[in-house]
Amino acid sequence: MKSMRYREAVREAIAEEMERDSRVFLMGEEVAQYQGAYKVSEGLLERFGEKRIIDTPITEAGFAGIGIGAAIVGLRPIIEFMTWNFSAVAFDQLLNNAAKLRQMSGGQLSVPIVFRGPNGSARQVGSQHSHSMEHFYVHVPGLKVVAPATPADAKGMLKAAIRDDDPVLFLESETLYSVKGDVPEGDYVVPFGKGRIAREGKDCTLISYSRMVHVCLEAAEALAAKGIDCEVIDLRSLRPLDEEILVQSISKTHRAVVAYEGWPYGGVGAEVVDRIQRLAFDELDAPILRVTTLDVPMPYNAKLEQHVIPQADRVIAAVEAVTYRRD
Amino acid sequence: MKEAKTALEMYRMMQLIRRFEEEAARAYSLGKIGGFLHLYIGQEAIAVGAAHALEATDSVVTTYRDHGIALARGMTSNAGMAELFGKVTGCSKGLGGSMHFFDKEHRMYGGHGIIGSHLPLAAGIAFASKYTGDGGVTMVFYGDGAASIGATHEGMSLAALWKLPIVFVCENNQYSMGTSLERSISVTDMSTKADAYGMAKDRFVAEDVFEVRDRLKVAIERARRGEGPTLVEILTYRYRGHSMSDPAKYRTKEEVEDHKRRDALNRLRADLDASTDTRAAAEALDASVEAEVAESIRFADASPEPTADLLEATTYVGEFAR
Structure with a gap:
C-alpha cells in the first residue's frame, strides 16, 4: 500500500498505462505546458514528451472528435475536459459519435477512448461550472460511466477505463483531488460494474x-x-x-x-x-x-x-x- | 483519348453510382427502402475523381450523402443496396441505413448524419496517421450547408494548427437542403475559409473527372509531405431534391436543365464516344453496370433481415453495460 492523493492516483494510472501502451496519449486544455488546470497531469509532459501529452486550444467539440477519430483507427486516447461542464459543447461528439459508431457501422468499429475530468460542484464557481453531467450521459447506451470516490478506485478504475474497448466517461471531482488514501502497489485494476x-x-x-x-x-x-x-x-x-x-x-x-x-x-x-x-x-x-x-x-x-x-x-x-x- | 483505360474505369464507376441511385430511388418509391435517401446524382465526378487520387491506405469520411464515395472506394453494390433495404448482408448489417454506410476494409469511415460533426472525427483519423507515421492521408467531404456550423471550424482549426495529413473537400452543390448559398452564407466563395486557418486552398467546377482527380491529388500529396491540410471547394450540383421527400420547388427547371447540360458523366461519355474503340467499351460497361445494379436489387430483396440478437452485441464491444 502507498498513501497518495486522488490527483496523484489519477496521474499514476495515466503514466503507467502510457508506459505500458504506446497507443495511449493524453489530450486536453492546459494538460502539457501548464501542467494541468488541477495539476493532475503535472510532470507528464517532461516524462512523455509533446507527442503524447498534447495541449489543445479551447475546442471541446474539436478535440473530443479528434480523440474519437483516432480511437476508431486503433489509438487509445485519454481526453481531458478541464471540467465536465465544458463537455456540454462536445455533447454531440459523445452522443452521436462515441456512443453510436459501433452500432451504426454494424459492429465494424470500436471506440476505445476515455473522457475524464472533474465533475459536480466545486466551491462558489457559479451555475455554469457546477454541473453533475453524469445524469445526462448514463442515459446513453454505448457509453460507460464511472465515478470513483477514493484514490485507490481512481487509480484502479482509470487503468480499467484505458484498457476498455468501449468509450468510458471517467468522472473525478475538484473537491476530491486532495483527498488522501491508500492505493495498492503494482498493476492495480478495478473492474467496472462492482460497487x-x-x-x-x-x-x-x-x-x-x-x-x-x-x-x-x-x-x-x-x-x-x-x-x-x-x-x-x-x-x-x-x-x-x-x-x-x-x-x-x-x-x-x-x-x-x-x-x-x-x-x-x-x-x-x-x-x-x-x-x-x-x-x-x-x-x-x-x-x-x-x-x-x-x-x-x-x-x-x-x-x-x-x-x-x-x-x-x-x-x-x-x-x-x-x-x-x-x- | 488520354488515359483511355482510366477513363473507362472512371466512366464505369460514375455510371454505376448513377444507376445504383436511380434504382434505389425506384425501390424507395416501392417502399423497399425507408427513412431518408439522399441522392448523389449529379455529383459523381467528385467521388470518382477523389477515389482515383487516393491510395488504398488513405481514409475517407463523408456526410449522409454517402453512396457515391462508398462505391467509388470499393464497396460492392450488393453490400450498398442491401444496406438501403435494411438487410443483414448490408455494409452496416442493416443497422445504419442510407446515411451510415461504413466499410472499414476500404477505409471508408461513414456516412454521418450530423452536419459538421464528422470533420473533427476525420481530423482524428489524420491525427492517428501523424501519430503512428503510417503515411496515410484522410479526405473528408462536406456540403456547403456544413460550412457555417461550429464543428466544421473546430476540425479545420485543429487540423491546420497541427498540420494534420487531411484534405477538406467542400462539395458545394449550391443548396443547404432548400436554402440557396446566397441565403445561407455571407461569403459564397467558401474556399476563402482556408485563409483564416492558414491552409492551402483550391476551387473549381466539377465538370471533368480528370481535373477533379488531378487537383485533389495536389492537395493529397501536400498533406502526405507533411505540409498540412488543404481546403478544396468543388462546385457541383445535385439533380434531385435534398432527399426523396423534397420536390425541390426552390429552384427553377431551367436552372436544373442548365446544370444537366454540363453533366460530367455525359461529358466523359461524349469523350469516350469520340473513338470507336472506347465507344464500344463504354457500351459494354453500360451493360455490365445494368447487370450489377439489377443483381444488387435481387440480392437485397432476397437477403435476410438482421435479428434482434445483433442489437446489444453491436452496442458495446465488451459485456453490455446496463
Missing part, C-alpha cells in the same frame, strides 16, 4: 458515489451516535450499475436513501430507486428517499451554495425519515 461497501451497517442503506460517499460516511458516523447503524454503498460504476450489491444490502437493512449531486428530476438516483423497487420490492419497509442538489441552478453565494448542495444534515434527516425516527 463497494464503504461502511457496514444493518439499519439503513446509504447509496452514493464520488464526493458524496464521504458526506454519507460523515452522516453515518453522526447517525451511529444516535443509534442508527447505516451501511454505505459506494456505487463506483454508474453504467454498468451493480444491482447485486444493492439487493444484498437492502435485504439486510430494508431501508435506503440515495444521496448524490445532481437535480432531483430523473437521473442516477431515480434509476437506483427503480432497480431496487423492481428487484427487492418485498424487502422494503419504507419508501426510498433521495437526497439531491436542490432543483435550481447553482448560486454563487457561499451560504446559498451550501444550502443547494446535499449536506450531511439532509442525509441524516432522510435516514431518520425512512427509519421512522421523524415524520
